[in-house]
Amino acid sequence: MPAIAKTSDTAVVRAARKLLDRGGPAALSMQAVGDAVGVRAPSLYKRFPDRDALVAAVATAAAQELGALLVAADRAARTPRAALASMAVAYRAYARRSPHAYGLLFAPGPGPSRASRAAAVAPVIARLTTLVGDKHALAAARLLTAWLHGFVSMELAGAFQLGGDVDAAFDYGLASLLGAVARA
Amino acid sequence: MPAIAKTSDTAVVRAARKLLDRGGPAALSMQAVGDAVGVRAPSLYKRFPDRDALVAAVATAAAQELGALLVAADRAARTPRAALASMAVAYRAYARRSPHAYGLLFAPGPGPSRASRAAAVAPVIARLTTLVGDKHALAAARLLTAWLHGFVSMELAGAFQLGGDVDAAFDYGLASLLGAVARA
């Protein structure tokens, strides 16, 4: 009874992510993932209880990836305000670069683990704490992250159809919000 | 060749919406919709080219429904600022009452018609025009609607997991934004 593993959890998640990036959620089928890692679909159920669990693992990896990018953007900035602006730009860039993976983060259905989602927002909360104080940091973080998520998901959905400069709208929104929270 | 129609476009959309409300997108299957209107699934293709088109029709109806609620909230208010606050509350209430229908409005995949989506936001833009002037109305509308959409979709996804009062965070965000746009 040798029991040779032909693949691994991480290889499965990586393959699933690639299929998602290339073709959206519908392309992430158990059969396609199995093909990509050289295994039949039923074998995947030894690693993940069902498709939702696999999708959730992809979402968790995406949340970690985004969190790492925000940390990097935060570190490269010199003032709290510049750090928040830099994280906002990095956030939007990630969503535009990986729209399907981003779409998993706050969608109904299988989502990232609580820990990974909390970790993704942690650097934003940390900066806001130094900027507005403990008392308002959480509410301010929710204001900023809600706007960020709403803006990029509307942008990805093509909901900004009334013309005008979308980049300018992003800058306007960011400046308004940073001004508003600094004043709180 | 009598050709008796057993159902109608509006009855199909209504049945699809009910299935969506009750069981989410997965419950909106062509077979279930056919059962609900007393017809076999293939007959639905005489009315809608495919499932996405039917879902888009449900999304369009939802956008019109939300737009009408915003207009009503707007009309009941006495000042531009009160009207905006009232529309924001009505917007959130709609999303919480009909989360699956709301989820269609800005999601990837089949969405509402451009006209219906524009109509849903029109009362917000109108109020902002009187409040901040033509020049900033569009950017201000995008700030407000992006925050609204982000807030309610994060709330629906259960993304506010760090505790605190979510209602208070909504009020804080709304007050901050109304202050920010009034100042612009």
Next chain:
DNA sequence: ACCTGAACACCGTTCAAGT
């Protein structure tokens, strides 16, 4: 003009059987 049953290709998932 609309409805139907039969068929096709594709899902996710279970499970007994292999090594």
Next chain:
DNA sequence: ACCTGAACACCGTTCAAGT
């Protein structure tokens, strides 16, 4: 311990045949 083929129930969709 992991992998497989076969099977099941369910999809969306097409199409020839009915009235």
